[in-house]
Amino acid sequence: MSQLAKRKFAIFGFWLLLIYTAVSTTAVWLIQFGIVPSSPRTVAAVKQEAQGEGGGLGxxxxxxxxxxxxxxxxxxxxQGNETIRASRLKPYLHSTVDSQAGIDMKNATYNSFPRSVGIWKIEDGEDGVRKVYVTVDTVLTHAKNESDQRRAIRYLAVTVKRSGESFLVVDKPYLMASPASAKIELPETKSEQGEAVSDAERVQIENFLKSFWKVYTTGTVDEIGYYEKEKNVIxxxxxxxxxxxxxxxxxxxKKQGKLEVKCDVSFSDLPSGAQLSYQYSLSVVKEGDRFYVTNMKQGVR
Incomplete structure (x- = not known):
């Protein structure tokens, strides 16, 4: 291709790109101002099928x-923004529930913001009414001193009823005491029966443990695999x-030719610096002058 032809081709490409950019930009502005309607975007909906009187998973x-x-x-x-709060709550409340859903903030000295919400129980009532029990973790900030903050964990019961494709709160939510812990009996952990190891064996195993835990906390999968008798036991x-x-x-x-090792291992949590303390049980075998882990379990149960 001659230099003249190349130059004409480059000029043609430049004007083509310029025209395309102008047309595209104009189309975007026409859509933004509503002169040209945009095609609706299809959103997939999940079908919810009722399963019996109480409703299904959906x-x-x-x-x-x-x-x-x-x-x-x-x-x-x-504080002072009761009207805004009422407008936020309105879509959730049945007309019989007051606009603040039972909270009067006139004398409140702390503003509130929820950090997390956890639903832990749902009870069926009469006429399709259901009671939902919630745990709420909130941060309270003093209205006149933002550095004065406190944390409050509350337990709440919310009464709802289905309304079309959604729900409505049909009664004022109310606070309740935290759920009582049930008393459970755990069987005593059995002490392992077996032979004691000699002092020399103990020193060897403790040295092995130091090496193993160092690699476990710093090494790659392949490096950790060096300590495995079989793959994927660690x-x-x-x-x-x-x-x-x-x-x-x-x-x-020592039990049936294997070494059963229990130990407490403490680590420093890298993001926070906090100290973590865990309990481990290891099954270890010796072959030649090397030790291998054949099983690894965390915790006492």
């Missing part, structure tokens, strides 16, 4: 989402999550 999911959002609005307030490790481990309270017994 009902529960939509109900929990509704209550979660309502409770967030319910526990969000700023989890992926904690590299990047915790700092150097400290191993304490090592108990070793």
């Amino acid at each position: 009902d529960v999911l939509s109900e929990t989402a509704f209550v979660d959002q309502f409770v967030r609005e319910y526990f969000t307030w700023n 989890s992926k490790g904690l590299a990047g999550l915790v700092g150097t481990p400290d191993v304490k309270n090592v108990v070793i017994i």
Whole structure:
């Protein structure tokens, strides 16, 4: 291609791009101002099928989402902004429930903001009414001193009823005491029966543990695999999550040719610097002058 032809081709391409840009920009502005209608975007909807009188899984999911959002609005307030709060709550409330849903903020000295909402129980009532029990973690900030903050965890009951494709709150929410913990009996952990190891064996195993835990907290999957008798008996490790481990309270017994090792291991949590303390049980075998882990369990149960 000659230089003249190349130049004509470049000029043609430049004007083509310029015209395309102008047309595209004009079309966007026409759509923005409503002169040219845009085609509607199709949004997929999840079909909710009722399963019996109490409703199906879809009902529960939509109900929990509704209550979660309502409770967030319910526990969000700023002193003097009662009108704004009432407008936020209005879409959630039945006409028989007052606009503030039972909260009078005239004498409130702290503003409120919810950090998290957890739904832990739903009870069926009469005529399709259901009671939803909620845990709410809120931050309270003094209206005249933002540095004065406190945390409040509340337990709340919200009464709702289906209304078309959504729900409505049909009664004032009310606070309740925290759920009482039930008393449970745990069986005593059995002490392992077996032979004691010699002092020399103990030293060898403790040295192995130091090496193993160091690699477990810093090494790759392949490096950790060096300590496995078979693949995938050890989890992926904690590299990047915790700092150097400290191993304490090592108990070793020999049982049916295997070494059963229990120990407490403490790590430093890298993001926070907090100290984490865990209990581990390891099954270890010795082949030649090397030790291998054949099983690994965290916790006492």
